[in-house]
Amino acid sequence: MALLPLAALALLFSKSSFGQRIPKPPRPEPIDIVELPLPPVISSSAVGACTAKANPRRTGCIGQEFTDFQSGDFTPDGNHVVVNLEFIGAPEAPAPGSIYTGEQLILVKTNGKTFANGDSWKCITCGVPAANSQSLDPERDYPHVARNGIKALWGHKIIDCGSTLLASDDCTPDKTHIYPIFWPTAADGSGAGGVPREMRLHPDDVHMGWSSFTANGGQNTYFGRLQFNPNPSSGDVQVPRYDLVDVNLLTDLTGPAPLMVNDNGELEHHPEAIGVGELRGFSGAGDEILYIGPSIEANNIDIFAVHVITGKVRRLTSHPEYADPMWMTAMRGIPPLIDAITITAAASTRNNYQRRFFQPILIDRYGDRGSYFGQQVNAGGDVNWNGRADPAFSYDGTKIVYWQALVTSPACGGFNPLLCPVSTAQGGRTYRVMLARLKSRTPTKPVPVFDVPDFIPWATPFPPGTELPAEYSIPPGTYTLRGKVSGTANATFIADSTTGRFKTVSVEYDNYSDDGKHIVDGVETVTNTADPANPWMSHLDWTSDLVGTGVVRATKETGPGGFQLSIDAMTNAFNANGTLTTTIDGVLYRQPANGT
Incomplete structure (x- = not known):
């Protein structure tokens, strides 16, 4: 089964489908794959190593490895x-090529043509005068070209070339400005401001979404407007900057929680609840926010969309191998009760060090259904080239860009039984950018941009100085969750005495079914023995003895002594003892071995 990179759907869904009839799945379509050119590779990073022999045009060289490499999306012309x-290896100033040094943002041609200097790439940020690029945050992730083509998002910065297109040869360093983005969070605007992550520019080029970690290991997601501040008088960044204003906390305080205890003391599961977790972007029109949301089935992490006005939630993926690949969720129909403990570990097993279990999938806007799980874009490709986050469509819908990283040590070689592969990219690079041409498609016009309000009706206003509202949490205790079709799940939640976070969840299923197709019986218990002071670390002691009947015959069982899983969400280094095996109609699914 092919796997879906996080947020692969960010531009696949162009408009909402409320009230529309879901059509039959599309047939597979022909796709051509090419690798896009990058600057030449050199093996030394020493000053001056990027010689005229390495690059005759003296427009920069790059190294074989760079862990923060990332491609973004297309300019409006595609x-x-x-x-x-x-x-790396640039000569000292003022020698030719001295501006090509350090982490920079470039544009790469996708049509086989070159810029005026003869290169297939153009550096946008190289040589920008210091006066035009003050107080810049070191983040350089998730690059995105604005729909107007004259601005770009680069980490926590906005790149601006005035009224000139970034791709134009007329967009020169002296015309380019790089402005920091500042999130005022103190009531008086003082201090360092908030720390946004996963920043995404809305299709209207004015609004933004972003996530931010919380002290207890969770994260919240926000939506706000970019406002240029040419002469700020408060905050630690007092240079021309873009402020994030009219901020919304994407939390519905008036709606139900995904799991909650009702007035009768029984559990209720609300899959329709708005639970915006990690932001993954916007629909093509911008009328929906895409995010990783609370699991609807145990450990089955999916991508959701919520409409910015109505708050209507759509589950875009449901197969166990979307969107984080889950060997532990092959058995369907289990409600997300143990997720109170397992969800951080489940999300972290998407990769083991530098081996990611992803490949890009093309799936229509209605999501997986029946036997349709989408079409792998690079079917037959080398599995040692891992798909990475945020593939993107061209605005005319005929091309997809995605980037890949090669498996490197310690996910291979050394003590690992898997040998490290030899790179097939130019100069032995361990990263590359791929272009997929959808041969049977004809160009289309982009859909109009949805007019989003500054304040989203179902969200919570979050002006500077606001404290985060308390999140709903199930009180420790034993509760019954009644299946929507049949049966019960009796769940016991035991909290850690120091942090209040759940330490053990034990569930007994009796003929439980939400859909009448998948029926669950048996017992499952998970305990997290990690130091409660580190919310990113999981040491799970897991026992499972579940049987599934109905449309499939399934079992989910741990071996003698149970199954122990250790993983740090910050490093994704996966270690396991024992076995956790799921069998679906005789087909076995087991956890990956350590280091593989």
Whole structure:
């Protein structure tokens, strides 16, 4: 089964489908794959190593490895892709080529043509005068070209070339400005401001979404408006900047929680609840916010969309191998009760060090259904080239860009039984940008941009100085969750005495079914023995003895002594003892072995 990179659907869904009839799945379509050119590779990062022999035009060299490499999306004309990379080996100033140094943002041609200097790439940020690029945050992730083509998002920065297109040869360093983005969070605007992550620019080029970690290991997601501040008088960044204003906390305080205890003391599961977790972007029109949401089935992490006005939630993926690949969720129909403990570990097993279990999938806007789980874009490709986050469509719908990283040590070689592969990219690079041409498609016009309000009706206003509202949490205790069709799940939640976070969840299922197709019986218990002071670390002691009947015959069982899983969400280093095996109609699914 092919796997879906996080947020692969960010531009696949162009408009909402409320009230529309879901059509039959599309047939597979022909796709051509090519690798896009990047600057030449050199093996030394020493000053001056990027010689005229390595690059006769003296427009920069790059190294074989760069862990923060990332490609973004297309310019409006579809002929360029934005890429974040690192130039190395530049000579000292004022020698030719001295500006091509460090982490920079470039545009790469996708049509086989070149810029005026003869290169297939153009550096947007190289050589920008210091006066035009003050107080810049070091983040350089998730590059995105604005729909107007004259601005770009680069980490926590906005790149602006005035009224000139970034892809134009007339957009020169002296015309380019790089402005920091500042999130005022103190009531008087003082201090360092908030720390946004996963920033995404809305299709209207004015609003933004972003996530931010909380002290207890969770994260919240926000939506706000960019406002240029040419002369700020407060905050630690007092240079021309873009402020995030009219901020919304994407939490519905008046709606139900995904799991809650009702007045009768019984559990209720609300899959329709708005639970915006990690932000993954916007629909093509911008009328929906895309995010990783609370599991609807145990450990089955999916991508959701919520409409910015109505608050209507759509589950875009449901197969166990979307959107984080889950060997532990092959058995369907289990409600997300143990997720109170397992969800961090489940999300972290999407990769093991530098081996990611992803490949890009093309799936229509209605999501997986029946036997349709989408079409792998690079079917037959080398599995050692891992798909990475945020593939993107061209605005005319005929091309997809995605980037890949090669498996490297310690996910291979050394003590690992898997040998490290040899790179097939130019110069032995361990990263590359791929262009997929959808051969049977004809160009279309982009859908009009949805007019989003500054304040989203179902969200919570979050002006500077606001404290985060308390999140709903199930009180420790034993509760019954009644299946929507049949049976019960009796769940016991035991909290840690120091942090209040759940330490153990034990569930007994009796003929439980939400859909009448998948019926669950048996017992499952998970305990987290990790130091409660580190919310990112999981040491799970897991026992499972579940039987599934109905449309399939399934079992989910741990071996003698149970199954122990350890993983740090910050490093994704996966270690396991024992076995957790799921069998679906005789087909076995087991956890990956350590280091593989």
